Amino acid sequence: MYDKSKSVAIANLWVAFAAFFVAIILGLYQVANRSGLFPEIESHERYFASVSTHGVLLGFVLTTFFIMGFGYYTASTTLKRQLWSSNLAWAAFLVALSGTVMAAIPLLTGHASVLYTFYPPLKAHPAFYIGATLLVVGSWIWCLEMIMSTVSWKRDNPGQVVPLAMYGTTANAIMWLWTSAGVAIEMLFQLIPWSLGLMSTVDPGLARTLFSWTLHAIVYFWLFPAYIAMYTILPKVAGGRLFSDEMARIAFIMLLVISVPIGFHHLYMDPQQSAGFKFLHMLGTFGVAIPTLLTGFTVLASLEGAGRLRGGKGLFGWIGALDWKQPMVVAGMLALFMLIAGGFGGMVNASYQMNTLVHNTQWVTGHFHLIFGGTTVIMYLATAYFLWPKLTGRQLASRGMAVMQLWLWTIGMLVLTLPWHALGLLGQPRRISSTPYDSPLVEQWDPHEVAMIVGGVILLFSALLFVLNLLLSHMSKKAENESDDDWAVAVYPPMHVPKPMNSFALWNGIIAVWMVVAYGIPIVQLLILDAPGSLAWGY
């Protein structure tokens, strides 16, 4: 690997995991505060400042910096050349980091307790909005870097198939540009001028519509690198081959095309959108489940192949024959397990009718902690274990500790989120810091609230083991010369693929048309409707 890409990759990854660790500490504080068992630590001000910081650190900082760092590694090792511009990669890092610091100050001092979803007409300090926007601008520079690296490689290698990992990374970069446009418009035309006092009122209905444009596909921006690791790293580490390169490409393309124009399922319960558009977005929402179902099949088929090569026999014998001492293998299996459990909850949320019963209850918090905190983050952690020796040139301090850490992460996540699903069905709203309701319901909630603290403790211990392992490895003196070419090979490596499976022009055209229908028309309708604006409110 090229040294210039190594240093920028590792800088991004360290920022990501530092944010991760701080956020998990806040997470434990939040479950303790919320349970009501420790009245001496209860504080609404601190709780909501903490929840806002926890959300921003995990949803925006961990993800963006991890995706950027992993992208630089992927680009330089799959294309086997320097990045398109190393200076630009450092510029992206500095812009994103300065935005993060700028947003962190109001967050930590309680001047931006508006949660990471912003919720105007609640108003935060302008530095929060500007900082968050800079973080997104940094990620746009990364998108440019990834797209131009692929474009220039294709120019120099006409007719060649773009390596799968880089094809997926480029798809994610393009998807993120489409995705982030919604929140960027909200920031630039609504929240920033309004928070600076240049506008007196804001239309929360329009703001929510724009945020929903970003809010769903952002989770696929986070999930994409997890899928890339499952398709292009996991099969080789497991000792097998990727079951199908072509199906992986089809899954990436479907994620790219379908993820963005479906965000109204976050607005099912909103009064400012009509039922027809909600129904249209519901159809797309069930469409985006398809690439995930395909991914589950291809990754499990690849693992089954690896298990059988290692001597596994019978219908399930291959599972036991897998190398359960490999962090990546353990994480892959656990990630798929949590994906199945969390995906079931997601189908309920996405349902046009059933969503009514669980909307904004603790069920939703349980769902996305399982899919994001579980499936996505466990793949980030395993990918870090995989990358660390390659990026630092030093051995991983302890592989056994890594495997134990991943198991603990999954157990902690299940102990945390299964009670949350139950609480949601028992009617508990999300985003509360205590339960002062005069209702017999509250007594039914109590046992679940104790369980979630146990989950929080396990998760913090697991996060501590993770960061410790990375630190010890980075400081160790045991050199390691691992190959950079550790990408999985497909059972049938593609010599030639149809042009649309090696480029993005057709797909961008389809997204553009779909977005005009799915978001263009509803936004124009809101502008014509011109609902009376709301004044700014503190919290």
Place this chain on the structure above:
Amino acid sequence: MHIDPLEKKWMYVVGLITVVMVGSMTYAAITMNMHPPSNVETIDPKTLHLSGEFTEDNLGATTNEDGSITVRMIAARYSFYPQMVEVPVDTPVTFRITSPDIVHGVHVPFTNMSTMVIPGYISEVTTAFPREGESQFLCNEYCGLGHDYMWSKLKVGPKG
């Protein structure tokens, strides 16, 4: 392009799952008219307390000519007003709710009485409560540091 026969079978299964789920939702939407609350109607949050539908006198339950009930409510930090609503069991109830300040959500646990309340817009939900008893409206969207304290009472009484 190479597709394994096993993959082909799985694709049929995936297609079937998707068609069954989307089909059942479409069926419920068309034949039972089950849609999420979606009336697009605006109101000025700055003046709604001064005149019109949501002045203090107009809040609460009223019985319509056809026997159905309309309940007008304000969701404002940190309660739903009026703070006690009484409706008959097994009777169509239409809630009309709006907010003079910020975004709220309202849910009666175990029922499909649920909607977001967005300032500038009027939310409307029609439902019927099948069981008598006391229940709560809970705010389920973060609306500020007192969000936990935002709730009010619903009493479902005998019919007629």
